[in-house]
Amino acid sequence: MFGWEALDLARIQFAFTVSFHILFPAVTIGLASYLAVLEGLWLKTKEQVYLDLYHFWLKIFAVNFGMGVVSGIVMAYQFGTNWSNFSTFAGSVTGPLLAYEVLTAFFLEAGFLGVMLFGLNRVGPGLHFFSTLMVAIGTLISTFWILASNSWMHTPQGHAIVDGKVIPVDWLAVIFNPSFPYRLLHMVVAAYLATAFFVGASAAWHLLHGRDNPAVRKMFSMAMWMALLVAPVQAVIGDFHGLNTLEHQPAKIAAIEGHWENREGEATPLILFGWPDMAREETRFKVEIPVLGSLILNHSLSEPIPALKEFAAEDRPNSTIVFWTFRLMVGLGFLMIFTGLWSLWLRRRGALYQSRPFLRLALVMGPSGLVAILAGWITTEVGRQPWVVHGLMRTRDAVSAHGVAEMSISLLLFVVVYLAVFGIGFVYVLHLVHKGPVTDEGLEPIPGGAGRPRTPARPLSAPEEGLDEGVPSTRS
């Protein structure tokens, strides 16, 4: 296939399946917590609007969860099928972490998911809320273990190498390795942000189409609060994560910055744009701001950051890729902060639900969180190359000894099947979003019932407009 080796095919396959997979857990983590908040608010306030939103997002959550489970099972087996040398070498560390994920998270989610989806009439609100909470907590525990495993591969510690294999020595050191706290926080917050922008875009779409009702307003308002409060926090976490990476994976930072060499006693500039060229060992067409690189990464006006030429050519990550994926992620982050601030300004003026330019921005920002997550993961994963376990095992030594034919067949199968199945799933999610929250689901929709005016909320001089005109159109 295009003259690729089995190693290239294995890498493409892994990158493809893991990129698809990560989108589903991200939304699952965010929506599970959102659902728990909605149900909690409903139990506390007894306001119907929260239950309506719960039912609405539950359906989208279920489709998304199904896709996450099936794509996740593929991941669990791929370590063995495609990366058997890695599994033999480092399995004694990553295997137990994965086992803990299954035991503490997957079963928790799966065990309570059925009750969460089908059980409201069978177990009563209290136990049902407990099930929702368990599912939400399960998603977070899952994030904890998988990121512990991933972070260990970036910043390994707490192990010894015996007979060419990793032996865990100190499990606390393995789990709480140097990059783990930053990675975990960064990922969880990213999942919340991605979900907030997805929820916000759904509401914005309905508002733009004139479907203005309490449920849509409520979800738009909640999403924009989330953006306002959390997007800046994410920027701070990202900055700390960057400092941590500089300490433990300096080559990755040099590649992200497209920074090739330091001159004696000179601060590092920040390259805003440019084209890092791996062959010519320079960043072409660059637009740079003097000293800013040192200021951001070293919080210093003079101390330079490590440069790519300080590393042997075979140890350098691909700067062309990570330079741009990083800028994409950060750019989207700034747009998110901007969206949050604008929403606050509009909210103060009482125009949050009416400003069409803002609603359009919120709509366009719908996928921004997911795109940023993908860009961020590419940055961190490509940035660790050529290592699969940083400093311990190279990616090319990790792969299984499969032939090109097998790898081509399976890659082709995965691409076709994933695009078809998850493409259709995506269409169903959009279809559900399009339907919008149904108000008073499960309750008898009696015109003029509790809390609704039986007569038009306008002077009787305009009766020709019909009885329902004064009632907000809640069933569109």
Place this chain on the structure above:
Amino acid sequence: MGIDLSLIWAVIISFGVMMYVVMDGFDLGIGMLYPFFKDSHDRDVMMNTVAPVWDGNETWLVLGGAGLFAAFPLAYAVVLSALYLPLVFMLIGLVFRGVAFEFRFKAREAQRHLWDKAFIGGSLAATFFQGVVLGTFIEGIPVADGQFAGGALDWLAPFPLFCGLGLVVAYTLLGCTWLIMKTEGPLQRRMHDLARPLTLVLLAVIGILSLWTPLAHDAIARRWFSLPNLIWFLPVPLLVLLSVRALLRSVANNDHVRPFLLTLALIFLGYSGLIISLWPNIIPPSITIHDAAAPPQSQGFALVGALLIIPVVLGYTAWSYYVFRGKVRHGEGYH
């Protein structure tokens, strides 16, 4: 340490795989029974009997994989790369049937039949290739220098393919008797009618496998037919025959719950027969659980979690089944 961690882990993984087989077995079986039931409402009912629990059932498969990875990384790496293509096919089958649970009810009427087909095809492919994986595993996996040393198409042989068909029959019977338990009326009567022929076919499959395996593998023949083993293991085939007889009788009696329990017993007996044949190898024919063991630091660390958490998991799994106990009727579900 005096505790044999590898042995404990082998028991845990065997238990996990058995839980998977008995639990995901019936929901895979439902997919393979779909072709016999054209009516959309019948299919709704069939799917709704497992919709709240299928996802937990499938998690046992992941536990089997993760447990193997944690406790026997060598076996995980060798077995999974040896079974590369059948596992890929199985996973793709699971993808189709897994999403069918959600997509089917979200699809418009005109597209629903496509998800029915995905559910049927996915269940069939997942089951068949699980059987192929099992058969290839029994046949033995060549290993050299701690790496898989066979070919990519080793699984494409009569014995593994027959095991694939055998598992299709076994899961279909499980699904059939599960539905006898969970449904009522005409749907249940038709399941009753199907149970008898399926049982007889399964008996034939078990018979053929019981002859084929020892004939093809001297080690397995010696394990079963040397004294005193023969006396120890004789209850297995005897219990199989007794279970089949009781199963046929309970189907004829129109029992609701017993056929499912007896099918579970049959599956369990077949599974224990398999373990008797292969013990203590984790990569047949010659690599034992001790050869493939992870360092004790890994096995011990993961064991703490497994021993503490598996009982809890069993507890809330049982609770979830209890919540959804009883017959499923037309029109139930959250959709």
